[in-house]
Structures are given as C-alpha cells and as structure tokens.
Amino acid sequence: MQEAVDYVAVTRVQSAYADVVNRRAWDDFAQLFLPDCSITIDKQSQEPLNFVGPEQVGDFIGRSIEGFEFFEFVILNAHTVLGRGGRAPDAASSRMFMCELRQDRASGHWTNAFGVYHDQYRKVDGRWWFAQRHYQSLARTGRGDVFPFPSHPPFTGLMAEPN
DSSP states (O other), rough: HOOOOOOOHHHHHHHHHHHHHTTOOOOGGGGOOOOOOEEEOOOOSSEEEEEEEEHHHHHHHHHHTTEEEEEEEEEEEEEEEEEETTTTTTEEEEEEEEEEEEETTOHHHHHEEEEEEEEEEEEETTTEEEEEEEEEEETTTTTTOOOOOOOOOTTTHHSSSOO
C-alpha cells in the first residue's frame, strides 16, 4: 500500500511542476524543490547550465519563456521507480518525457520543444521533493533540430528494476 501512496505523491510533484511552469508562478517552486536541489539543463545548443535550488531554476525558466505569449508544458510520459527494492524507501527516480507548446510574442510563430528529465526525489518528513534534475533536449521544431537520446542517462542505478 505504501508503494502506491508514494507513487501517487511523486506523480503529484511532477504534475505540480507542470502547473507552476504553465502559470509562471516561480515562487511556488519552493514547495517542490529541496533548497540544495541541483538542476542541469542541457539544451544541446550550448554547454549544460547548472543551477541550485528553486529560485535559480525559476529565474532561468522565467527569463527563457518570457518571449512567448503562449507557453504550455505538457508531460507526455513518466516512468518512476521507488525505493530501490526497499533499500531506500525515501528515494525515487524517474524519467519524464515532455513537450513545450509555445507561440513567440513578436512573430506569432509556433514552435514545439521535446525533452527528457532524469529526476531524483527524496521523501523528507513524509513529503516528496525534487532532489536532483537533469534535463536534456531531444528535438525542437523551427530549425528542425533532433538530438540523440542520452546514451548514459544520469541516475541509471536508481532506474534499474529492484532485484
């Protein structure tokens, strides 16, 4: 029963992230990210960017999407593994595929961006939080960029099915 409760709780954190981004309510990230959460953003068009904590990542995302008059973050699929076979009941990991639907304010041009998050979660005092995030772009419309799936995604040890 606890596994089902934890799975729903992690799914709620993922959904809350999408909700915060869609509402552009960056202060609400403080309710989702641990203060020392490390976040890596690899857009494939430059060196990966690194942030620590909800404020830094919220500032970055806010600046990145301010030029869009319409922006919607959509979770396409997520695969979540809890607890590593009972050995880490307060840890979880997931691979979450997403799409950004967006319209440029200046030109009216529509683009989509696709990517994958490799996340680690930690349960603290009965509540699940993002503990670490690694994002990698997979494709973007407009220029028609397509990038390879990470050959060695982070957190593979957590993603392995329990023995």
